[in-house]
Amino acid sequence: MSSMLASYLTLAAILFCIGLYGVLTKRSAVIVLLSIELMLNAVNLNLIAFSKYGVVPSLKGQVFSLFNIAIAAAEVAVGIAILIALYRNRATTNVDEFNELRN
Amino acid sequence: MESVYAQYVWAVPIAPLLAFLVLTLMRCVVKGSAAFIGVGSSLIACVLSILILLERLSASTNVYTVNVEWLSFGAVHFELGYELTNLNALMLVIVTVVSTLVNLYAKGYMADDERQTVFFAYIGLFTFSMLGLVISPNLLQLYIFWELVGVCSFLLIGFWYERPAARAAAKKAFIMTRIGDVGLLIAILILFWHMPNHALDFQSIGQVFASVDTMSQYGISAGLATWIASLIFLGAIGKSGQFPLHTWLPDAMEGPTPISALIHAATMVAAGVYLVARTFDIFQLSQTAMLIVASVGGFTAIFAATIAIAQRDMKRILAYSTVSQLGYMMLALGLGAVTAGIFHLFTHAFFKALLFLGAGSVIHAVHTQNIFQINGRGRSMKITAWTFAIGALALSGVPPLSGFWSKDAILSAAWESNKLLFAIGVVAAFLTAFYMSRLFFIVFTRAKRVHTEGTDSPIHESPAVMTIPLVVLAVLAVVAGFVYTPFYSGFETWITGVAASDHTNVIVIIVSTIVALSGIGLGYFIYGPNGVREDRWSNVIKPLYHLVERKYYVDELYKLFAVYPLKVLGKVLDVFDRYIIDGIVRYTASCTVQFGKLFTRIQNGQLQSYGLLSLYGFSALLLLLLLLGKGLW
Numbered sequence: 001m002s003s004m005l006a007s008y009l010t011l012a013a014i015l016f017c018i019g020l021y022g023v024l025t026k027r028s029a030v031i032v033l034l035s036i037e038l039m040l041n042a043v044n045l046n047l048i049a050f051s052k053y054g055v056v057p058s059l060k061g062q063v064f065s066l067f068n069i070a071i072a073a074a075e076v077a078v079g080i081a082i083l084i085a086l087y088r089n090r091a092t093t094n095v096d097e098f099n100e101l102r103n
Numbered sequence: 104m105e106s107v108y109a110q111y112v113w114a115v116p117i118a119p120l121l122a123f124l125v126l127t128l129m130r131c132v133v134k135g136s137a138a139f140i141g142v143g144s145s146l147i148a149c150v151l152s153i154l155i156l157l158e159r160l161s162a163s164t165n166v167y168t169v170n171v172e173w174l175s176f177g178a179v180h181f182e183l184g185y186e187l188t189n190l191n192a193l194m195l196v197i198v199t200v201v202s203t204l205v206n207l208y209a210k211g212y213m214a215d216d217e218r219q220t221v222f223f224a225y226i227g228l229f230t231f232s233m234l235g236l237v238i239s240p241n242l243l244q245l246y247i248f249w250e251l252v253g254v255c256s257f258l259l260i261g262f263w264y265e266r267p268a269a270r271a272a273a274k275k276a277f278i279m280t281r282i283g284d285v286g287l288l289i290a291i292l293i294l295f296w297h298m299p300n301h302a303l304d305f306q307s308i309g310q311v312f313a314s315v316d317t318m319s320q321y322g323i324s325a326g327l328a329t330w331i332a333s334l335i336f337l338g339a340i341g342k343s344g345q346f347p348l349h350t351w352l353p354d355a356m357e358g359p360t361p362i363s364a365l366i367h368a369a370t371m372v373a374a375g376v377y378l379v380a381r382t383f384d385i386f387q388l389s390q391t392a393m394l395i396v397a398s399v400g401g402f403t404a405i406f407a408a409t410i411a412i413a414q415r416d417m418k419r420i421l422a423y424s425t426v427s428q429l430g431y432m433m434l435a436l437g438l439g440a441v442t443a444g445i446f447h448l449f450t451h452a453f454f455k456a457l458l459f460l461g462a463g464s465v466i467h468a469v470h471t472q473n474i475f476q477i478n479g480r481g482r483s484m485k486i487t488a489w490t491f492a493i494g495a496l497a498l499s500g501v502p503p504l505s506g507f508w509s510k511d512a513i514l515s516a517a518w519e520s521n522k523l524l525f526a527i528g529v530v531a532a533f534l535t536a537f538y539m540s541r542l543f544f545i546v547f548t549r550a551k552r553v554h555t556e557g558t559d560s561p562i563h564e565s566p567a568v569m570t571i572p573l574v575v576l577a578v579l580a581v582v583a584g585f586v587y588t589p590f591y592s593g594f595e596t597w598i599t600g601v602a603a604s605d606h607t608n609v610i611v612i613i614v615s616t617i618v619a620l621s622g623i624g625l626g627y628f629i630y631g632p633n634g635v636r637e638d639r640w641s642n643v644i645k646p647l648y649h650l651v652e653r654k655y656y657v658d659e660l661y662k663l664f665a666v667y668p669l670k671v672l673g674k675v676l677d678v679f680d681r682y683i684i685d686g687i688v689r690y691t692a693s694c695t696v697q698f699g700k701l702f703t704r705i706q707n708g709q710l711q712s713y714g715l716l717s718l719y720g721f722s723a724l725l726l727l728l729l730l731l732g733k734g735l736w
Contacts, residue, residue: 024718025711
């Protein structure tokens with residue numbers, strides 16, 4: 001049983017890393033947002049895996065992941081809205097052209 | 104007899120000090136009456152010191168001292184106070200009389216000057232310092248006032264500071280005298296170290312250095328006494344413009360002429376002579392020191408007299424004459440003839456102040472100091488011409504004027520102890536008579552042979568406020584000598600406190616009279632109304648004349664051996680400072696800046712690079728934990 005936990009965790013880790021890679025390297029803001037979703041899903045997977053195969057199995061983890069999905073949906077909505085606003089102002093969605101933090 | 108006025112000696116310097124304070128603090132209020140305050144305060148001081156002198160002449164000769172504790176730490180006590188001896192009672196009178204007359208004279212001379220108030224304030228400060236110096240009961244207090252008169256001299260030489268020459272002269276005077284002051288300071292420190300109870304007052308010094316026995320009793324070796332005396336004399340050399348530190352005094356003539364009369368002829372420059380006379384006990388115990396004093400004095404007397412022959416600036420001639428006469432005084436002191444030295448100081452103060460004020464009167468009228476430009480135009484100034492003539496005769500040593508008696512006293516002292524120095528003194532006396540007659544004949548009697556353009560405006564006599572001091576000083580220059588003639592030596596007894604015999608020396612009297620008259624005769628022959636032209640004889644001995652005219656190139660030598668090396672050293676240090684010290688500072692700063700720039704490149708505003716950086720940081724932390732072996736769980 002515990003071998004199942006390890007493979008879930010490995011999968012989650014791989015997903016997280018892919019997401020992280022996307023966040024750090026992709027120029028398009030849309031893909032960055034998608035990569036963030038990927039990372040969130042990796043976390044959800046972790047929660048579910050522990051709720052099933054953890055030391056004290058319970059439903060709490062699955063409930064948490066449902067919350068996460070809902071919040072992620074809201075977050076994406078906000079993110080896309082900001083992105084559209086940015087696009088209207090700057091006519092681009094390339095992340096590397098947004099360096100307002102510098103000034 | 105109870106001393107009445109002696110108790111009020113402290114008031115003598117206070118009067119000019121008050122004048123200084125009033126003139127400085129209420130400059131705007133008292134603007135119109137600055138001269139009045141100056142004259143008034145010095146007149147008060149003058150009357151008081153004359154009363155003190157009269158009292159001392161008639162009454163007891165014991166020393167009147169008052170001391171107040173100033174500083175005290177452990178066993179060391181420093182005291183301030185005042186002391187009245189016959190010597191400094193005489194000095195008080197000299198200083199205050201000359202100061203009063205100069206103040207009065209300056210009222211006319213400086214009438215058009217905008218900074219008149221400042222001028223009279225400085226004179227007040229100077230008079231205060233000089234009087235304070237004179238009545239100081241100990242060396243430390245004397246040193247304080249010694250520096251104060253130096254400051255006043257600096258301020259007044261540079262009074263017309265808009266003239267670069269005046270600024271340079273002021274700085275030169277300050278620095279040159281400072282060299283001597285260091286010597287005096289070291290002497291004071293040595294005395295402080297070796298004297299019992301660290302006493303610095305003149306009475307203790309007199310007791311310790313009373314004789315060789317008492318000196319060795321207090322553990323002071325003869326060599327040490329020589330050192331102390333020589334270092335004190337170094338201070339006197341600086342202040343009294345003796346060779347080799349004399350160069351500042353002629354340059355100091357850039358100051359207003361009343362100042363030249365007061366500070367650089369009558370009083371401050373005589374402070375060196377006074378200092379040596381005051382600490383004479385120390386000198387007396389060292390043959391070497393006495394010889395140094397006598398030879399420096401003798402050499403300066405003849406050295407400066409030769410320079411004075413070829414100068415063209417009226418005041419400079421008088422300045423070199425002052426240097427020469429101060430050399431005479433030192434010569435007398437070095438020969439042990441304190442009374443003769445002080446007596447010459449006394450007479451010299453009057454006739455040299457007279458000469459300077461007379462020169463100022465002429466300069467005021469013709470607006471030039473070059474005697475060849477004045478060229479006989481002083482003729483129309485009758486009072487100035489006559490009083491100047493009296494001063495010149497007194498300085499030349501023509502009997503029975505004051506200068507004759509004092510010079511005679513010095514020469515007869517030299518005759519008795521050192522024939523070489525006597526010869527030097529005689530030659531210097533001849534030169535003195537010669538350059539004074541040259542100056543007088545060119546300025547006052549010469550026929551108008553050369554017309555310089557724009558000088559035809561008639562020359563008027565100076566106002567009464569300037570001529571009255573001249574007349575008073577002329578009278579003093581005539582009569583002051585009768586205080587101490589070869590036939591009457593009460594003055595010596597009074598000054599030294601030791602009964603003295605008359606010092607009549609017929610040979611010396613005859614020699615000095617002949618020398619003075621022949622000097623004047625030669626001057627008349629060359630520069631008189633029908634005299635030969637100067638270039639006749641100056642061409643004959645051209646290299647020598649040139650050497651003398653350029654003051655033996657002493658200034659140039661100093662420039663070469665002191666000023667330039669110091670400037671080079673300054674340059675080297677400047678480069679060191681600029682490139683090494685500053686370089687280190689700048690390098691540190693630029694390192695910091697570069698280091699900071701490194702991190703500004705990280706802060707590029709790119710969100711992704713921030714993310715990456717935090718990932719690196721997180722990974723590094725994890726790695727650290729693993730390496731430390733703590734484990735992740």
